[in-house]
Amino acid sequence: MRLTCALTGHRELPARYDINVLYDALEERILAGCDRFLCGMARGFDLLALSCLMDLRKTYPLTLVACIPYGGQEYAVRGAERELYRSLRAACDEEIVLCSGYRSGCLPARDRYMADRADVVLAWCVRETGGTAYTVSYAKKKGVDVVFVPRTFAKEDNF
Numbered sequence: 001m002r003l004t005c006a007l008t009g010h011r012e013l014p015a016r017y018d019i020n021v022l023y024d025a026l027e028e029r030i031l032a033g034c035d036r037f038l039c040g041m042a043r044g045f046d047l048l049a050l051s052c053l054m055d056l057r058k059t060y061p062l063t064l065v066a067c068i069p070y071g072g073q074e075y076a077v078r079g080a081e082r083e084l085y086r087s088l089r090a091a092c093d094e095e096i097v098l099c100s101g102y103r104s105g106c107l108p109a110r111d112r113y114m115a116d117r118a119d120v121v122l123a124w125c126v127r128e129t130g131g132t133a134y135t136v137s138y139a140k141k142k143g144v145d146v147v148f149v150p151r152t153f154a155k156e157d158n159f
Contacts, residue, residue, distance in 0.1 A: 005034040006114035008135040009045025009124030009149070022124075023052050025149045029122055030056065036063040038114040039092070041085065043077050045124045045132075050088045066092040069110035070099040111135040115144055124149040 026049065039050045053064055066089050077085045089095065098113060099106045111131060115121060121139040123146055125132045139146050 003033045003119040004036040005029050006038040006118035006121045007049045008132050011044035038065045064092045065094040068097045069106040070102045115139040120145040
């Protein structure tokens with residue numbers, strides 16, 4: 001069974017985020033039949049999940065798709081994360097750019113694009129507002145299964 005999984009999560013990760021829990025959640029999706037992953041390419045969770053998938057691709061045949069909301073998104077990513085963005089983007093099998101440049105509404109358009117093409121959404125969502133919560137809500141309204149990555153941090157991390 002070939003399934004598509006969209007990834008969504010917050011840009012800010014707690015200092016004690018347990019990456020092993022993310023690896024486990026991704027591998028669980030792979031073992032459930034997901035072999036195509038859509039990544040919104042935002043800093044934080046998206047890039048971390050895509051990095052994990054690059055490692056998992058050494059073991060599993062995966063198709064990785066960079067779903068870029070607008071041309072020039074990489075310039076919104078600072079420092080070392082920009083280099084990570086560029087290397088991950090180059091390593092993806094496919095690339096979709098939804099808008100030539102930034103415009104109002106391009107980020108939720110990207111989120112809808114991914115949810116509309118997914119069989120399941122893997123989400124790290126710890127707040128009820130923002131783009132990740134929007135994506136989760138939209139996917140649920142469309143009847144797309146949503147699987148949550150467990151919270152893996154201490155309460156003092158303020159999430």
